[in-house]
Amino acid sequence: MDYVVVKWLHILSSTFLFGTGIGSAWYMLFANVSRDVRAIAVVSKYVVIADWLFTATTAIAQPATGFYMMHLAGYPFHSKWIMWSVALYVLAGACWLPVVWLQMRLRDIAAEAVRTGSTTLPPLYWKYFKTWVALGIPAFIAFVFIFWFMVSKPV
Structure with missing residues (x-):
């Protein structure tokens, strides 16, 4: 396959990966800030779907x-910018795997609250949500630096 085509696929998939992450985080965060259980249930349902459709597939496309x-x-793997990019990608992935599990739990807890007519979410929900935020921050920072390394390719 031609280098330009592969580069285009790499950039396109990184756009989907980062964009889905930012968009999902934005909507999930503000749905939770609203404390509207029905809104949280709907948003968390679609965040989980988006993660499986876009994040999971592009997470495979990126390293490939x-x-x-x-x-x-002909870039050597031992180039510092490549090694840093790979290390940060692994860090982001290590944050993302528990985030996916947390998002599914958040979705299920919110859906159950809606089914039972509850207007509040249990403390476990908020504990999971705080962990979700705490894992999202280093993943976001890692991706910002990965983009820097990919663009600048510092020596």
Whole structure:
């Protein structure tokens, strides 16, 4: 496959990956700030779907296209910017895996609250939500730095 095509796929998938993450975080955060149980249930349902459709698929596409571009361009794996990018990607992935589980739990707890007619969410929900936020922050920062390394390719 041509380098430009692979690069385009890499950039496109990074856009979906980062964009879905930012968008999901934004809507999930503000649905929770509203404390409207019905809104939280709806938003968390679609955040989980978006994560599986976009984040999971692009999380696979990113390293596949990235390593293939390295091969095509002749970049050595031991280049510092590549090693940093990979390490930060692993960090972001290590944050994302529990986030997916947390989002499914948040979705289920909110859906149950709606089914039972509750207008509040239990303390466990808010504990999970705080953990979700705490894991999202380092993942976001990692992706910002990954973008920097990919664009600047510092020596």
